[in-house]
Amino acid sequence: MTTPLSKRSLLKMGGWAALVATAALVGCSKSETEPAAGAASEAASVAAKSEPLQIAFAYVGPVGDAGWTYAHNEGRLAVEKEFGxxxxxxxxxxxxxxxxxERVIRDLVGQGAKLVFGTTFGYMEPMLKVAADHPDVKFEHATGYKTAANMRTYDARTYEGAYMAGVIAGSMTKTNTLGVVGSIPIPEVIRNINSFTLGAQSVNPKIKTKVVWVNAWFDPPKETEGAQSLLNQGADVLFQNTDSAAVLQTAEKAGKYAFGWDSNMSHFGPKAHLASAVINWGPYYIKATKEALEGTWSTGGVWWGVKEGAIDLVAMSDAVPAEVKTKVETIKAGLKDGSFTIWKGPIVGTDGKEVLAAGATADDKFLGGINFYVKGVEGSVPSSK
Known part of the structure; x- marks a missing residue:
């Protein structure tokens, strides 16, 4: 560091000597400091490239729920395995x-996350707020419909798994009464209930479906109560759009049938278990991460199903007749190659009015806004507010 004393001494020196000294200093600066600066810049660049992409996941339930959150976490683990x-x-x-x-998501960003996954519908508005304040961060919202320049939506066509489960349920019931434990009455869940019923009716037109709402995604005691209520009403095959294995376990105790949901739940009720409608989030999470790493990520909406390997019906029970298994596999193959369509008219609602005309095929906009029960589902759709 140059001190005031040295400055005063320099001022007393002759002009020529000062110029020589200045020239020497400048020469020294160019020959010694520029390479050092370049080396530092290169080192910083290498360090930046080697810094891992921080990815955060906000889960609505516990990883141990055996269903929805468990499936998302399996997808996260697939990302770790893929990218190391x-x-x-x-x-x-x-x-x-x-x-x-909103508080949690802001905290995740504050800790350095550059890619954030919010895994439930109710995170939509909070994520939009945080995304607006952090344009350098990429946000992914599961099951929502609102996007931003740095926020994308993604979903799985769970209704495809629900339909295939319905085909089995309609074949296995003896009372022609099916029961569904519903979580929250939003289009996603209503669509699954309807698809399950349509699948059952495709093999058994006498089917009627009863629904009990628990107004929660994960609440094992309420799920158990709902399942038992449905059994008391005569349902002998249960389905669910909740996140724990409580419905399957209740059916096991009662000697009835049920399905796993979002992951393979067969070990929770091996006698009751007919099959599990599962979600594989791994392929999508790997895709999104790869895009973020390569700089090709863009906003929009993604909705994957059987075709993309995101949805499947697995672990079909030995109790399911061979011809029913064959039918399910045929439907699965049709969903994969596009030759089979679940939502194709004529379809009517509980009031008898046509909601989809004969020969018409529902598009994603129609599917995304379903707020009615199809004929065969008892009761009326409650408000989601």
Whole structure:
């Protein structure tokens, strides 16, 4: 560092000597400092390239729910396996939908996350708020419909798994009465209930479906109560759009049938279990991460199903007749190659009015806005508010 004393001494020196000294200093600067600066810049660039992409997941339930959140976490683990030290993932479990979600998501960004996955419908508005404040971060919202320049939506066509389960349920019931434990009455869940019923009616036109709503995604005691209520009403095959294995376990105790949902739940009720409608989030999470790493990520909406390997019906029970299994596999193959369509008219609602004309095929906009029961589902759709 140059001191005031040295400055005063320099001022007393002759002009020529000062010029010589200045020239020497400048020469020294160019020959010694520029390479050092370049080396530092290169080192910083290497360090930046080697820094792992921080990815955060906000889960609505616990990883141990055996269903929805468990399936998302399996997808996260698939990302770690695929990309190794190129990524660093973190999770927060049991994040409530609403204001608390915004706080958690902001905290994840504050900790350095550059790719954030929010895994439930109720995170939509909180994520939009955080995304607006952090344009350098990429946000992915599961099951929503609102996007931003740095926020994309993604979903799985769970209704395809529900339909295939319905085909089995309609073949196995003796009372012609099916029961569904519903979580929250939003289009996603209503669509699954209807698809399950349509699948059952495709093999058994006498089918009627009863629904009990628990107004929660994960609440094993309420799910158990709902399942038992349906059994008391005469249902002998149960289905669910909730996240725990409680419905299957209740059916097991009662000597009835049920399905696993979102993951393979067969070990929770081996005698009751007919099959599990599962989601494989791995392929999508790997795709999104790859795009973020390569700089090709873009906003929009993604909705994957059997065709993309995101949805499947697995672990069909030995109790299911061979011809029913064959029918399910044929439907699965048709969904994969596009030759089979679930939502094709004529389809009517519980009031008898046509909701889809004969020969018409529902598009994604129609499917995304379903707020009615199809004929055969008892009762009326409650408000989601």
């Amino acid at each position: 030290d190129k990524v660093k993932t973190s999770i927060v479990e049991k994040v409530p939908e609403g204001p608390e979600a």
